Amino acid sequence: MHVKSIQKITSFWFKLSGAITLAILMIIVSYILIKGIGAINLEFLLTKPVDSGREGGILPMILSSLYLLAVTSFIAIPLGVGSALYMAEYNENHKLEVVIRFISQVLASVPSIVFGLFGLAFLIFFLKTGWSLLSGGVILSLMSMPTIYQVSEVALKSVPEHYKEGCYGMGATKWQCITSIILPTAASGIFTGIILALTRAFSEAAAVMYLVGSSLEMPTSLLDTGRPLPLHLYVLANEGISMENAYGTAFVLIAIVLTITILSNHIISKYEIKLGV
Amino acid sequence: MKIEVNHFNAGFGNMEILKDINLKIPKHSVTALIGPSGCGKSTFLRSINRMNDLSRDFCCNGDILINSMNIYGDEIDVVDLRKNVGMVFQKANPFPMSIYDNVAYGLRIHGIHDDYEISKVVEKSLKQAALWEEVEDKLFESALNLSGGQQQRLCIARTIAVNPDIILMDEPCSALDPISTLKIEELISELKKDYTIVLVTHNMQQAKRSSDYTAFFLNGEVIESGLTRNIFQNPQEIKTQDYIMGRFG
Numbered sequence: 001m002h003v004k005s006i007q008k009i010t011s012f013w014f015k016l017s018g019a020i021t022l023a024i025l026m027i028i029v030s031y032i033l034i035k036g037i038g039a040i041n042l043e044f045l046l047t048k049p050v051d052s053g054r055e056g057g058i059l060p061m062i063l064s065s066l067y068l069l070a071v072t073s074f075i076a077i078p079l080g081v082g083s084a085l086y087m088a089e090y091n092e093n094h095k096l097e098v099v100i101r102f103i104s105q106v107l108a109s110v111p112s113i114v115f116g117l118f119g120l121a122f123l124i125f126f127l128k129t130g131w132s133l134l135s136g137g138v139i140l141s142l143m144s145m146p147t148i149y150q151v152s153e154v155a156l157k158s159v160p161e162h163y164k165e166g167c168y169g170m171g172a173t174k175w176q177c178i179t180s181i182i183l184p185t186a187a188s189g190i191f192t193g194i195i196l197a198l199t200r201a202f203s204e205a206a207a208v209m210y211l212v213g214s215s216l217e218m219p220t221s222l223l224d225t226g227r228p229l230p231l232h233l234y235v236l237a238n239e240g241i242s243m244e245n246a247y248g249t250a251f252v253l254i255a256i257v258l259t260i261t262i263l264s265n266h267i268i269s270k271y272e273i274k275l276g277v
Numbered sequence: 278m279k280i281e282v283n284h285f286n287a288g289f290g291n292m293e294i295l296k297d298i299n300l301k302i303p304k305h306s307v308t309a310l311i312g313p314s315g316c317g318k319s320t321f322l323r324s325i326n327r328m329n330d331l332s333r334d335f336c337c338n339g340d341i342l343i344n345s346m347n348i349y350g351d352e353i354d355v356v357d358l359r360k361n362v363g364m365v366f367q368k369a370n371p372f373p374m375s376i377y378d379n380v381a382y383g384l385r386i387h388g389i390h391d392d393y394e395i396s397k398v399v400e401k402s403l404k405q406a407a408l409w410e411e412v413e414d415k416l417f418e419s420a421l422n423l424s425g426g427q428q429q430r431l432c433i434a435r436t437i438a439v440n441p442d443i444i445l446m447d448e449p450c451s452a453l454d455p456i457s458t459l460k461i462e463e464l465i466s467e468l469k470k471d472y473t474i475v476l477v478t479h480n481m482q483q484a485k486r487s488s489d490y491t492a493f494f495l496n497g498e499v500i501e502s503g504l505t506r507n508i509f510q511n512p513q514e515i516k517t518q519d520y521i522m523g524r525f526g
């Protein structure tokens with residue numbers, strides 16, 4: 001075959017697969033948004049559910065989800081980025097690196113329900129922490145860490161060697177080099193990984209369903225029980241309580257995830273323009 | 278003598294790279310290091326600010342004295358050494374930050390945070406590096422948007438901002454066009470009034486034009502060193518002769 005026609009075919013194939021991916025995404029998202037928008041009003045967003053969620057709103061679920069997000073960020077970001085930094089800049093033991101990478105790959109592919117069951121067995125039954133948003137957040141952190149670790153490690157390792165040389169050549173200490181050059185240069189990659197992991201955690205029902213207590217009350221602290229949006233959605237649909245409110249909940253969930261994603265992409269591209277990369 | 282090298286040997290692991298280097302580099306002069314690639318010029322240059330320490334298997338013995346202090350001695354602080362001995366690399370490597378922040382970088386990491394003081398030094402350094410007029414009105418734009426030649430002059434500005442004694446340059450023009458090269462060469466002759474410069478170059482013409490002293494390296498040894506004029510017009514060693522006549526390398 002001619003080189004030209006091969007090029008034509010591959011280019012067509014790329015365009016087609018791009019279009020299919022985009023179309024599938026658009027169909028799913030718009031289907032849910034259209035089905036869900038009917039349920040959305042101020043009362044739905046700002047009140048407690050009534051009658052198991054047949055009536056009333058989802059404010060406690062929104063709050064529960066935000067609490068979980070906060071706990072997960074607080075634990076998984078420092079641990080994930082910190083261990084990636086250690087591996088990329090301090091560790092000189094290649095074997096350790098291989099082992100850790102393998103473990104994090106395995107952890108990243110463990111089904112979330114397994115994390116949930118592990119949490120139930122370890123936190124609730126063994127450590128007796130009790131059902132709470134905090135317990136759920138701890139397990140979501142474990143689930144998010146491998147992704148944050150892996151993406152951060154790649155981002156840190158791809159900081160060009162000549163930046164570091166320039167930096168050490170100016171008399172910078174290792175720590176100065178890390179804070180002033182390495183982290184800022186890797187920041188957009190690290191941030192992408194964080195957002196990826198956190199939005200996944202935010203949409204997670206299975207990992208937390210045995211841990212958060214699934215209460216319908218307004219959570220006032222991390223030690224309260226709660227029910228995040230995805231779990232509420234699952235319960236509403238699974239127990240046939242109200243499909244309308246299930247779609248409404250899905251609408252809110254997707255809206256929040258989309259907002260986080262779009263906003264973070266915007267921040268990343270602004271930041272990259274500022275760096276000039 | 279600003280830099281005095283006595284019986285200096287260096288290598289990586291059990292690979293010997295530099296063998297018994299002896300060299301004296303006077304203050305406020307430009308010393309060119311020439312020689313075919315792979316002969317150890319960069320390794321030698323990077324021994325003078327201990328950049329080789331970043332390679333874990335680097336080892337060396339013998340002395341390099343700067344202002345009569347052995348820089349491989351126990352009492353030497355590598356951070357102070359590198360502040361005093363600046364380095365400009367083969368590939369211009371401005372940091373991914375604004376032009377201003379690039380020049381301010383060294384001051385900040387060495388504990389100067391007074392904005393007025395920093396802005397004075399930034400302006401002075403950029404002027405000294407003959408870059409000020411080109412960047413005056415875009416100081417807060419990313420340095421990565423500059424041309425290659427401008428980036429290299431920015432790296433020189435960044436280096437002189439911390440007021441070093443010595444500037445090491447490792448083939449600073451090898452990636453630049455002739456006009457940018459000329460600008461850097463002019464800059465080098467301007468800078469030697471205030472600094473001692475050691476310049477690795479691949480370009481014989483550049484060594485001739487820009488340097489006062491030349492050392493010819495071959496296979497990790499200094500074959501001949503002395504006044505640039507003498508090395509080029511009246512080399513004592515056959516190998517030097519062959520090299521500068523372009524018979525090898």
Ligand SMILES: Nc1ncnc2c1ncn2[C@@H]1O[C@H](COP(=O)(O)OP(=O)(O)O)[C@@H](O)[C@H]1O
Nearest residue numbers: 289294312313314315316317318319320321332
């Ligand atoms: N970090 C290093 N580890 C191992 N070998 C090195 C390292 N840096 C340089 N070398 C080797 O040292 C020799 C001299 O290199 P270099 O000093 O860069 O030569 P030049 O600058 O004259 O071209 C080369 O054979 C090179 O492969």
Ligand SMILES: [Mg+2]
Nearest residue numbers: 318319320447
């Ligand atoms: Mg070299």
